[in-house]
Amino acid sequence: MSRNRKPLPMLESVTIEAVAAEGKCIFHHGEQVVFVPFCVPGDVADVQIVKKKHRYCEGRVVRLVTPSPVRATPRCEHFGICGGCKWQNLPYEEQLKAKQQQVHDQLERIGKVELPTFRPILGSVKIWEYRNKLEFGCCDKRWFTQEELQDPSLDLAAQDNSAIGFHITGAFDKIYPISKCWLMDDLHNAIRNETERYAKEIGMTFYDVRAQHGLLRNLMLRTSNTGEWMLLIQFHYDEEGDEEKAKALLSHLADRFPQISSLIYVDNQKGNDTIGDLDLTTFKGTDFIYETMEELRFKVGPKSFYQTNTEQAYHLYSVAREFANLTGNELVYDLYTGTGTIANFVARQARHVIGIEYVPEAIEDAKENSRINGIGNTEFYAGDMKDILTEDFIQQHGRPDVIITDPPRAGMHNDVVDVILKAAPKRIVYVSCNPATQARDLALLDNSYRVAAVQPVDMFPHTPHVENVVLLEARSQ
Structure with a gap:
């Protein structure tokens, strides 16, 4: 027999105090902190508590009593539902302040290392249509808002509920349909919407993730500063005739766009x-597009990692190159090199650059990027970082003067940190998309390296995500 739970309280006319982690804001209620999404500091609101823990609560705004004077009007019609741009209601200058503070707090509280004065955050060159890559799910069950569910004309049993859009947080099997996203050049909206329209016209089924059935599964769009576009469509052939429908859609999109x-x-x-372990088929054109940076060209394939904000990536890598302080005599190791963007970007200022990356296809692109740019002083190796970067590897290829590392959000494996310490480079340039794990790694390096410079860089306007570049100098110098 279940216990009767007390109803969670409604808190009236509370004042939102500050921006917190993951794009939420906070206020205090008694001894507890309450986290609330989709509001801004200075808002006065009625907040329904939806989850209560020992030390904190989570709530949602049910009525905005008095809007904050710093509140901005969101541009996107999907704001507050799709969950992608949690900060569109916060002016960009305020977003930058919050991100600068986030980097400072995480490096100070988690790293607990001595820190220099931080450089002011570099804001993004573009705050709309800045992404070069987006993915959309295709699903036979779309997400409906509470307002839509209350519409008496809605007939869930009779109508087609398939859609293309973004996955809803907490509902892995449902997609919220997107008609216009402001994060990428507007052509991507036309391609996505036409894909959905034509797929339904020819009777395509959409993917059911629970039953693992349905033909149209996923779209990935990439564009570049050279004006090229890539579209990768994932299908799931179930029935006779599915392949013909898939090729009909591809032919239609090739002709239309x-x-x-x-x-x-x-x-x-x-x-x-x-898709990393799948064989892809090129229906039209090439299996890659080009990005440019300074006088360099970079080949980017469907499996390649490339920074999703092209213009801001240049500023990010310029900071990394400045911190590396190369004179032309250094051996540089570029860890987690991706398609070799940083490696090739700094190669002309170094004696030799060695790049290491997990994805074999990305390494092939990195080698090709060196070839097409006439760069002859790079080497690239594919494999798990902790397995490739060993003491034997360093003995064979030379002890690095500078290490540049740009790991995934999880940061660096302890084995990698240990090998870096044994390699004992003069300088480490640590590029991070997660200052929390970066701070953890800085603490592991602190006995041998001091933090000499910190430069936050905003790559993702309207989201709480922030990149950070740290220069570490050997204490023995």
Whole structure:
């Protein structure tokens, strides 16, 4: 027999105090901190508590009593539902202040290392249409808002509920349909919406993630500063005739959008949407597009990692190159090199650069990027970082003068940190998309390296995510 739970309280006319982690804001209620999404500091609101823990609560705004004087009007019609741009209601200058503070707090509280004065955060060159890559899920069950569910004309049983859009947080099997997203050049909206319209016209089924059934599964769009477009469509062939429908859709999109220079598809029968281990087929054009940075050209394939904010990536890498302080005589190790962007970007200021990356296809692109740019002083190796970067590897290839590391959000494996310490470079340039794990790694390096400079960089306007570049100098110098 279940216990009767007390109803969670409604708190009236509370004042939102500050920005917190993950794009939420906070206020205090008695001894507890309450986290609330989709509000800004200075808002006065009625807040319904939806979850109560020992030390904190989570709530949601049910009525905005008095808007904050710093509140901005969101541009996107999907704001507050899709969950992608949690800070569109916060002016960009305030977003930058919050991100600068986030980096400071995490490095100070988690790292607990001596820190210099931080440089002011570098704001993004563009705050709209800044992304070069977006992915959209295709699903036979779309997400409905509470307002839509209360519409008496809604007939869930009779109507087509399939959609293309973003996954809703906490509902892995449902997609919220997107008609216009402001994060990428507007052509991507036309391509996505036409894909949905034509797929429904020819009777395509949309993917059911629970039943693992349905033909149209996932879209990935990439564009570049050279004006090229890539579209990768994942299908899931179930029935006779599915392949013909898939190729009909591809032909239609190729004819309708001549801007697509790389049209690729795959039949993905796996339980997830990852494509790293799948063979892709090029339907039209090439299987890559080019990005440019300074006088360099970078080949980017469908499996390649490339920073998703092209213009801001240049500023990020310029900071990394400045911190590396190369004179032309150094051996540089570029860890987690991706398609070799940083490695090739700094190669002309170094004696030799060695890049290491987990994805073999990215390493092939990195080698090709060196070739097409006439760079002859780079080497690239594919494999798990902790398995490749060993003392034997360093003995074979030379002890680095400078290490540049740009790990994933989880930060660096302890084994990698240990090898870096044994390699004993003069300088480490640590580029991070997660200052919390960066702070943890700085603490592991602190006995041998001091933090000499910190430069936050905003790559993702309207989200709480922030990049950070740290220069570490050997204490023995």
